[in-house]
Amino acid sequence: MKDEAAQQGLLISPIKNGTVIDHITAGEALNVLKIIGITGTTHECLSVATNVKSRMMGKKDIVKIENRELMEEEVDRIALIAPNASINIIRNYKVFEKKGVRIPGLLVGVVRCPNPGCISNTNEPIQSRFEVAPNGLHCLYCDWVITKDITAHII
Ligand SMILES: Nc1ncnc2c1ncn2[C@@H]1O[C@H](COP(=O)(O)OP(=O)(O)OP(=O)(O)O)[C@@H](O)[C@H]1O
Ligand SMILES: [Mg+2]
Ligand SMILES: [Zn+2]
Numbered sequence: 001m002k003d004e005a006a007q008q009g010l011l012i013s014p015i016k017n018g019t020v021i022d023h024i025t026a027g028e029a030l031n032v033l034k035i036i037g038i039t040g041t042t043h044e045c046l047s048v049a050t051n052v053k054s055r056m057m058g059k060k061d062i063v064k065i066e067n068r069e070l071m072e073e074e075v076d077r078i079a080l081i082a083p084n085a086s087i088n089i090i091r092n093y094k095v096f097e098k099k100g101v102r103i104p105g106l107l108v109g110v111v112r113c114p115n116p117g118c119i120s121n122t123n124e125p126i127q128s129r130f131e132v133a134p135n136g137l138h139c140l141y142c143d144w145v146i147t148k149d150i151t152a153h154i155i
Contacts, residue, residue, distance in 0.1 A: 012047040018066040020088040020095075021078065026051050029061035031081045031151040035110065036074045044068055057084070076104040080132070080150055105132055111146065111153040118142040128155070 024032055029048050038044055045066040054060040061082075069089050078085050079101035089097040109127035113120050119141050120128040130137040136147035146153055 012049055012062070012064055014093055015047075015064055015066045015090055016093055018064065018068055018090050019070050020090060021063040021065075021070075021082075022060070022086045022088060023054070023057060023084050024061035024063065024078075024082040025084065026057070026059035026061055028082050029063050031154075032061075032063060032078050032085070034151065034154050035077045035081055036070065038065070073104070075099065076102050077107070077110060079103040080107075103132055106130070107132065107137065110155060111137060111150065112155050113139045113142060113144055114146060114153065115139065115142050115144040118144065 021032060027050065029050050033039075033046070033048070038046065047062075047064040049062045051059045052062060070087060075087050078087075080103060083101065083103070085101050087099045087101065088095045089099075107128075107130040111128060111130055113128055113130075115121070118139060120126050120139070126141075129140040130146070131140055132138075133145070136145045137150060137153075138145050
């Protein structure tokens with residue numbers, strides 16, 4: 001059986017500059033992209049590998065984004081979906097910086113409140129604000145708590 005690096009090499013060619021999000025929980029790559037705001041209509045040059053064999057995790061997903069270095073706030077959002085993810089900043093083909101992800105305390109404008117009566121769902125120019133609590137995401141406007149399937153609520 002091919003080793004991990006060789007298998008990845010076949011799937012994805014090296015990038016010169018950008019970000020590699022490695023060790024994503026298997027199956028969550030597209031949700032990771034969604035929570036950092038990358039959709040089918042944005043213009044990043046992306047490679048996505050899902051269910052890659054990993055010695056450490058069994059299976060994992062990997063995302064490579066060319067010519068974009070993720071900001072701290074974006075990196076931490078990833079922790080909500082893939083707490084074991086590692087972020088590798090690539091400069092001139094080499095890993096320039098490697099960092100983990102930390103669950104953020106506050107999410108501003110990231111998820112939509114499921115409560116139709118919430119002020120964040122009106123025409124007021126208000127961004128959603130959720131506190132990340134042990135039992136889920138807590139809306140700071142109406143006290144609604146999102147307890148499961150966070151990804152379904154990403155804006
Ligand atoms: N220039 C590059 N283009 C694309 N992917 C890269 C590049 N350099 C490294 N990577 C990928 O970034 C990740 C981290 O690279 P690194 O060389 O640190 O591997 P590693 O030693 O296995 O790291 P870790 O201990 O975090 O698993 C790997 O998935 C690797 O394939
Ligand atoms: Mg590795
Ligand atoms: Zn609310």
